[in-house]
Amino acid sequence: MTPVRVILAGYGAVGRSFHALVASTRKDVRIVAIARRAGTAADPAGLAVDPPFVSGRDAESLVRDVEADVLVEALPTNLKTGEPGTSLIRASLSRGLHVVVADKGPMARAYGELSQLAREKGRELRHEATVGGAIPIFHLLQRGFAGNPVRRIDGILNGTSNFILTRMLEDGLDFGPALEEARELGYAEADPTNDVDGFDAAAKLTILANSALGLDLTFDKVEREGIRGVTGSAVRLAREEGYAIRLIASVDARSGEAAVRPRLVASDSPLNVGGVENVLRVETQHGGAFAIRGAGAGGPQTATAVLSDVLALRRSE
Amino acid sequence: MTPVRVILAGYGAVGRSFHALVASTRKDVRIVAIARRAGTAADPAGLAVDPPFVSGRDAESLVRDVEADVLVEALPTNLKTGEPGTSLIRASLSRGLHVVVADKGPMARAYGELSQLAREKGRELRHEATVGGAIPIFHLLQRGFAGNPVRRIDGILNGTSNFILTRMLEDGLDFGPALEEARELGYAEADPTNDVDGFDAAAKLTILANSALGLDLTFDKVEREGIRGVTGSAVRLAREEGYAIRLIASVDARSGEAAVRPRLVASDSPLNVGGVENVLRVETQHGGAFAIRGAGAGGPQTATAVLSDVLALRRSE
Numbered sequence: 147m148t149p150v151r152v153i154l155a156g157y158g159a160v161g162r163s164f165h166a167l168v169a170s171t172r173k174d175v176r177i178v179a180i181a182r183r184a185g186t187a188a189d190p191a192g193l194a195v196d197p198p199f200v201s202g203r204d205a206e207s208l209v210r211d212v213e214a215d216v217l218v219e220a221l222p223t224n225l226k227t228g229e230p231g232t233s234l235i236r237a238s239l240s241r242g243l244h245v246v247v248a249d250k251g252p253m254a255r256a257y258g259e260l261s262q263l264a265r266e267k268g269r270e271l272r273h274e275a276t277v278g279g280a281i282p283i284f285h286l287l288q289r290g291f292a293g294n295p296v297r298r299i300d301g302i303l304n305g306t307s308n309f310i311l312t313r314m315l316e317d318g319l320d321f322g323p324a325l326e327e328a329r330e331l332g333y334a335e336a337d338p339t340n341d342v343d344g345f346d347a348a349a350k351l352t353i354l355a356n357s358a359l360g361l362d363l364t365f366d367k368v369e370r371e372g373i374r375g376v377t378g379s380a381v382r383l384a385r386e387e388g389y390a391i392r393l394i395a396s397v398d399a400r401s402g403e404a405a406v407r408p409r410l411v412a413s414d415s416p417l418n419v420g421g422v423e424n425v426l427r428v429e430t431q432h433g434g435a436f437a438i439r440g441a442g443a444g445g446p447q448t449a450t451a452v453l454s455d456v457l458a459l460r461r462s463e
Numbered sequence: 464m465t466p467v468r469v470i471l472a473g474y475g476a477v478g479r480s481f482h483a484l485v486a487s488t489r490k491d492v493r494i495v496a497i498a499r500r501a502g503t504a505a506d507p508a509g510l511a512v513d514p515p516f517v518s519g520r521d522a523e524s525l526v527r528d529v530e531a532d533v534l535v536e537a538l539p540t541n542l543k544t545g546e547p548g549t550s551l552i553r554a555s556l557s558r559g560l561h562v563v564v565a566d567k568g569p570m571a572r573a574y575g576e577l578s579q580l581a582r583e584k585g586r587e588l589r590h591e592a593t594v595g596g597a598i599p600i601f602h603l604l605q606r607g608f609a610g611n612p613v614r615r616i617d618g619i620l621n622g623t624s625n626f627i628l629t630r631m632l633e634d635g636l637d638f639g640p641a642l643e644e645a646r647e648l649g650y651a652e653a654d655p656t657n658d659v660d661g662f663d664a665a666a667k668l669t670i671l672a673n674s675a676l677g678l679d680l681t682f683d684k685v686e687r688e689g690i691r692g693v694t695g696s697a698v699r700l701a702r703e704e705g706y707a708i709r710l711i712a713s714v715d716a717r718s719g720e721a722a723v724r725p726r727l728v729a730s731d732s733p734l735n736v737g738g739v740e741n742v743l744r745v746e747t748q749h750g751g752a753f754a755i756r757g758a759g760a761g762g763p764q765t766a767t768a769v770l771s772d773v774l775a776l777r778r779s780e
Contacts, residue, residue, distance in 0.1 A: 171749075172610065280747075280751055282606070285602070285603065285607035286603055289602045289606055289771070289775070290599025290602035290603060291599065291767075292770070292774040292775065293767065293770040293771055293773075293774050294597075294767040294770065414737070416756060430597075430767070432484060432488075432764070432766070433757070433758060433764045433767035434764050435757065436598060436756065437755070437756050438753065438755040439733060440750070440752065440753035440754070441750060441751035441752075444751075447749070449749070450608075450747070450750035453611065454606070454607060454610055454611065456610075457610050
């Protein structure tokens, strides 16, 4: 079997973990080029993990010049512009590559345009890693529920804010100290806006709505309220009544309404998942409701979602 | 698009629900023949729900004589012999039909032989409906975790025994009265052995082990202990310590060990699911652990799993 030849853009937690996973487990996938901020590396025979990088070229030049089958786009995410990922994906599809995306920006900002381009070029555009980390939610929605339309999805899609709410719930912390703890543990960034103000969850919800539900939702249309306004006393009060406060992302397939906001969730609800896990509850027309939970983040975990997409390309050829 | 032509064997809760679902939602699937105990019906143009049945022919004669693409086997389950399903599936594969199975008996008793025959004949043998009712567990395991081997599966695979344990937990009932209540609600049969002694869960575990983990497990090798010995006071004691007692089916991919037995499950564990739902916890090598829960039984719900298999045949052609 000829190996699938991969150009990898981005060598952060997910990109490098993907390379390490491929190097240690797959003979049928070969990383032939890598672009990162520090430079690029390329070898038709396949690159080892952490190869020497040379400056002077960029990802677009690799896409133009290197013989390959697929671009894996694992660049840093920019939710405001979707760049530089969007341009790179556009160039790769135009050149006839399949594209596997781990970067939420382009999928939240330009899903319609890019999926249309993929169809025109007869190439696949897959993005399992963009929502729910390692949880194979798109595989599940696109295959497992064939013939059984999804009516609604609710979920916890941001692990950082869920960690903060969990610490507030368990130890009665206020928002500030819980955020501090999340920072110390490396779950929250110096600027936590994307996580605690709901932007990250709204981006994932947009991708779900467009890709899995066939809606035409734009990121800015998602109603969005973060968790900064959730007080320790509100969390305690809810707990006394048998509820948790969770940041829930919801989209309704019929009305198209989409929102991210703190909600009361009954303690025994499938949506009441603590810590940094993600969970999705999928309500179907004929098969009742399902819930799936798992690792919502983490480089090595998310890399499994990228790999499952790359292997799916192989099967579809 | 030419419709997929289906011969349907069995017209109980699942078989008839499948027919009703197809009749109301799919133009690309056509039920051309049905065999049930009362007789058979056939029409190349497609049958309406509840057609008149004529005696004198049986399912094997339909498989021999009717032009079709797939047999849907939804016959009553016999876990001891796997018949009459096994013989009918054998005949159908030999005649060149794809087979979609909802009946656990043949898959638990003759998985190796039948899947080997399917390979030889170049036909597909799918059985999403045999484990977890509507939960698309095989789609998930076979596609979603590509490149990420499953190390272990634990789950609640029998809704009836879980309902009984839930009633014992919630209202402090003893086993006898809880079983009575399950009977009155139609969850338990007059002879509840298959459910409460763990045979049904062991059959499902055997199918999971063979089909999803590639083990060569026989039904009789599954260690099995049911819930008759679980007392109301044991359930109460566990509850006071923050646990529930659940009938857990477990299989380890490396050791091949498989068991169904009552186990203590922490209240906040993903495996602590109440009522008649099913849940599966899947531990993977590279992506952490996942849990998926949903409707584990019910004709209309389980029919969605049958339909997703039939539609997958279409895609693979």
